[in-house]
Amino acid sequence: MSSDTHNTDAVLEMVKAGVLFGHKKTKTHPRMKPYIGGRRNEIELLDPEVTEKSLNIAAEFLKQIVKGNGLILFVGTRPAAKTSIQSFADAFKAPFVTFRWLGGILTNFKILNQRSVYYQDLKAKHEKGELSKYTKKEQLDFAKEVSKLSRIFNGLQPLTRLPDALFIIDIEEHATAVREAQRMHIPVVALIDTNDDPLGVEYPIFANDHTKASIEWVIEALKKKIEEA
DSSP states (O other), X not given: OOHHHHHHHHHHHHHHXXXXXXXXXXXXXXGGGGGEEEXXXXXXXXXXXXXXXXXXXXXXXXXXXXXXXXXXXXXXXXHHHHHHHHHHXXXXXXXXXOSOOXXXXXXXXXXXXXXXXXXHHHHHHHHHTTTTTSOHHHHHHHHHHHHHHHHHHGGGTTOOSOOXXXXXXXXXXXXXXXXXXXXXXXXXXXXXXXXXXXXXXXXXXXXXXXXXXXXXXXXXXXXXXXXXX
């Protein structure tokens, strides 16, 4: 298959999945203008060549981290992103955040890691019945605490050290995560939509970050490229 045919197929797939559909022109961030390829019914359309090129660059970066047994932290808490983010992380036995970003995951890692270890210890004791020596009320309180902490820490258990990179869906929603990564000099890979400011994201993937179909397409494309490693 020629590269032209391959490119055409990729563009058709992106169009079908809605990857190139941004937001209304009135919401376009000024720094995103160079990456706009057109407009349809007031909706800005991303340039497919730019999207494909950015996807390949980001995939190559992530591939190198995986090859070097590096650690990637996957972040996506919006309903459209949760399932795909967890699936992406699980494929590489990596940590993920799908409930909410806890301030300090990166900048206060030592303290947060201690909380994660506490949760794992409490969970293990709860499952083994080692908390039965406490009163019923205390046992109920412990059960509630395990349930509450599980939403936050379940996905973070593989995060035994600071990650080598962050992969984020929706940087507007996760501005705190981006700022923490910048402070700790951890590179960020993120889907960048037409309403986002790409500044500060080392490996932007120019794509629709607000629909499930688009997010799934991008993540599946990245998975295939990374699994080659």
